[in-house]
Amino acid sequence: MTRFAGKVAVVTGAAQGIGAATALRLAEEGAVVAVVDLTAERAQGTVDAITAKGGTARAYGCDVADYDAVAAVFATVAEELGALHILVNNAGITRDNLFFKMPKADWDTVLTVNLTSAYNCSHVAQSYMVKQKYGKIVSLSSRSALGNRGQANYAAAKAGIQGLTATLAIELGPYNINVNAVAPGYIATAMTAGTAERVGATPEEHQTQVAERTPLRRVGQPEEIAAVVAFLVSEDASYVSGQTLYVNGGAR
Numbered sequence: 001m002t003r004f005a006g007k008v009a010v011v012t013g014a015a016q017g018i019g020a021a022t023a024l025r026l027a028e029e030g031a032v033v034a035v036v037d038l039t040a041e042r043a044q045g046t047v048d049a050i051t052a053k054g055g056t057a058r059a060y061g062c063d064v065a066d067y068d069a070v071a072a073v074f075a076t077v078a079e080e081l082g083a084l085h086i087l088v089n090n091a092g093i094t095r096d097n098l099f100f101k102m103p104k105a106d107w108d109t110v111l112t113v114n115l116t117s118a119y120n121c122s123h124v125a126q127s128y129m130v131k132q133k134y135g136k137i138v139s140l141s142s143r144s145a146l147g148n149r150g151q152a153n154y155a156a157a158k159a160g161i162q163g164l165t166a167t168l169a170i171e172l173g174p175y176n177i178n179v180n181a182v183a184p185g186y187i188a189t190a191m192t193a194g195t196a197e198r199v200g201a202t203p204e205e206h207q208t209q210v211a212e213r214t215p216l217r218r219v220g221q222p223e224e225i226a227a228v229v230a231f232l233v234s235e236d237a238s239y240v241s242g243q244t245l246y247v248n249g250g251a252r
């Protein structure tokens with residue numbers, strides 16, 4: 001498939017997990033991918049995996065919580081790769097704690113890295129997209145946006161992503177820019193392995209517990225989120241905008 005031939009995609013937090021799977025998927029379908037993570041060295045592994053499969057990608061280091069750093073890196077991407085058509089706001093972190101024990105610093109960090117980063121990247125990206133009258137933005141929300149014990153900071157940030165998405169779709173639609181969000185359930189990555197560790201379980205034990213209460217009776221894999229992101233940034237979803245698509249094995 002070459003749904004993304006001639007397109008340049010930026011995927012943040014793409015050194016591992018859902019971001020890496022998304023970068024690989026977009027590259028497999030013909031996109032030139034800017035693999036962004038905290039350092040270019042961290043991002044290089046994903047670039048190597050893409051290159052090994054015959055794709056084209058380049059690694060960039062950037063803290064997406066830093067607006068000026070984002071502006072500088074996106075300018076470099078546009079110069080080196082020729083344009084910026086697709087943005088996947090994927091970088092994210094957790095700092096879980098029951099609310100009464102949650103330090104202000106953990107609230108601030110999670111809001112900044114998960115939500116303000118989406119402002120930073122979308123704000124910089126839209127300036128390129130509006131000029132070329134073409135753009136696709138997909139941001140990672142989460143099922144936790146509906147509420148999840150121990151994740152007041154993360155849930156607030158991921159609910160914020162949904163409001164940002166709905167509003168950007170309204171404001172950027174006239175410039176032929178589609179803006180959507182994906183809200184995954186439990187996906188087997190380093191992030192959920194960290195959650196398992198915090199509750200005293202191995203990743204496998206934790207996944208088994210989650211699978212038992214998931215209608216499809218298993219947890220999700222990063223590639224299953226990548227496939228949905230790829231759909232939303234493709235012309236197959238050309239009339240889809242302002243939506244949050246839950247991808248969670250059927251959980252309500």
Ligand SMILES: NC(=O)c1ccc[n+]([C@@H]2O[C@H](COP(=O)([O-])OP(=O)(O)OC[C@H]3O[C@@H](n4cnc5c(N)ncnc54)[C@H](O)[C@@H]3O)[C@@H](O)[C@H]2O)c1
Binds near residue numbers: 014064090140
């Ligand atoms: N894994 C899940 O079950 C799940 C569920 C719902 C939503 N999500 C969301 O999907 C996204 C990816 O999750 P994952 O499980 O692959 O996570 P992960 O922890 O495996 O990977 C996150 C990546 O983001 C990078 N990153 C973190 N802070 C950054 C920053 N400030 N600047 C640049 N890069 C940064 C990390 O270095 C890492 O490579 C996140 O937004 C997460 O909240 C994950």
